[in-house]
Amino acid sequence: MSKPRLFYFDIKGRAEPIRLALAAAGVDFEFEAVNKEVIKSDAEHYPFFQAPRYIDDEVDMVQSMGILRHVARKFDLYGKDHAEMARVDEVIEGCSDLLAKMIMEYMIKAKEDPGAKDAYWAGRIDPASAAGATTYGAHMALLDRLLARSSSGYYLDSGLSVADIVVTFFMQLHMEMFSCESLAEQWPSLMALHDRVLALPRIAAYPAGPLHPAKMLFSSA
């Protein structure tokens, strides 16, 4: 199998869970940076005019969470049976919901509303607000609750899956915005999962390598 190829901007962004999953599976891949001009001019390969795009011996596809699920299926990071796959999907969907709120309520809103950051923390991260009626499924407490169902230290009893990888990325994203101390204090199990995943031998080598972008987002330092 020739090396998979990943096309994205030169940031971690929405491709980072894919990179982490490939690293965790021990799959060497090539990365090609793209820009908006490339994407907008090639409707056949970028049918939604969006990146990431991923190519391997089976697929040439887009949609970050679709790519992640393909990588999970192909490289055995989706759990061992339907029951475990269902657990993975609950975590992926829950993370996606929270990410959507973060983008809308914090990243976009903060440009005009200086209180947006604190409001997002209070509504979506602070344990005190978990049971509130307004979370609509999007709260860090809910990801913590799912992790508590397992005894392996990962979301699945059978071990590492893309559920752990998505949540690890999610914690990294929040560590850009909020202090590590306050996140670790409020959500020690999630932070421990993050640390555990990044310390895995295959993944530990990845941040030091050339496939690892320095910036999380376009706006990151």
Next chain:
Amino acid sequence: MPKPRLIYFPIQGRAEPIRLALAAAGVDFEFEAANKEAIKSDAEHYPFYQVPRYIDDEVDMVQSMGILRHVARKFNLYGKDRVEMARVEEVIEGCNDLIMKLFTECIVKAKEDPGAKDAYWAARIDPASAAGAATYGAHMAFLDRLLARSSSGYYLDSGLSVADIVMTVNMQLHLGAFSRERLAEQWPSLMALHDRVLALPRIAAYLAGPLHPAVMHPMAG
């Protein structure tokens, strides 16, 4: 295998793709109207304080798109190999991106902004705007483009999958806001897919039966 149980509100809403998929697969299921107090107080069974919840011999799970994927895996509506599964993911993700915009930019916004519907059409449905910078992956054109890759009349060459079902629900939601004539004129292949899916014998029987709710969603006019 005892009948699967689906727990949700007595509307089509986020459970309709699941109901249609079970119907298409010929799987008889039970519907239970969700109890709002139970959802808020039973964290074990409603870990995100949300419905739908779905129970069968393998899973007791939440997250509508997780449930849909489980049903697809179990009842052979996910394609025949990873290549086809990747196509399904592209359609599911693309449809959900557009549905989210339909609700935020059109259905909800139209309550206070009389120009919202026309603006949404111009930005997300009108073919002329497909290549525009503002689409962020959410445009009816992209879903049409993916359908054109197949020659079977469904998204997959191998036949019906949950991709077709999610697109059918997507079209139904748009039919709640725009006329059939306008939508069919711009996107005849997508409307033909919608009609084809709803005419399948098992699905037509479901639509005529007691498990199909009359109300599409809480904000349906």
